[in-house]
Amino acid sequence: MVTFIGCSKNEVKQTDAGTNGNNTTKSGETTQTSKTDGTTNTTSSGNSNAEVVKIDLPSVQCSMCKKTIETALKKDAGVINANVDYKNKNATVEFDKSKTGKETIEGLIIAAGYQANEKPADEKAYNELHGCCKLPKDQK
Ligand SMILES: [Cu+2]
Numbered sequence: 774m775v776t777f778i779g780c781s782k783n784e785v786k787q788t789d790a791g792t793n794g795n796n797t798t799k800s801g802e803t804t805q806t807s808k809t810d811g812t813t814n815t816t817s818s819g820n821s822n823a824e825v826v827k828i829d830l831p832s833v834q835c836s837m838c839k840k841t842i843e844t845a846l847k848k849d850a851g852v853i854n855a856n857v858d859y860k861n862k863n864a865t866v867e868f869d870k871s872k873t874g875k876e877t878i879e880g881l882i883i884a885a886g887y888q889a890n891e892k893p894a895d896e897k898a899y900n901e902l903h904g905c906c907k908l909p910k911d912q913k
Pocket of ligand 1: 834
């Protein structure tokens with residue numbers, strides 16, 4: 774489930790202040806590739822099934838959206854790496870094409886309440902998003 778810690782103010786401070794590097798997650802999410810089987814495709818190299826897809830996220834607003842989407846994507850065992858760039862409003866997702874696909878990845882984003890490429894967000898999930906994660910027209 775999605776955890777709403779707070780609005781963009783705190784979040785932005787956490788990720789934007791300080792270093793300009795991408796220290797994506799602070800809270801122990803570093804073990805992203807503890808996959809079920811013994812195969813260690815931790816890095817992109819060496820996995821012949823690895824493929825990278827870029828997905829437009831026109832409705833993304835802030836760093837909280839980034840976390841929400843990245844968390845949703847990493848639930849898919851086929852996703853090797855997911856990075857959401859909320860400033861440029863897109864996601865770069867590296868996945869194992871023998872395990873998942875672009876359609877599935879888009880589906881996860883939609884289910885999280887966000888638009889994926891030209892596909893509209895799941896309305897229910899969108900309505901449950903934090904206020905600051907909604908489109909400006911829906912923010913109060
Ligand atoms: Cu947001």
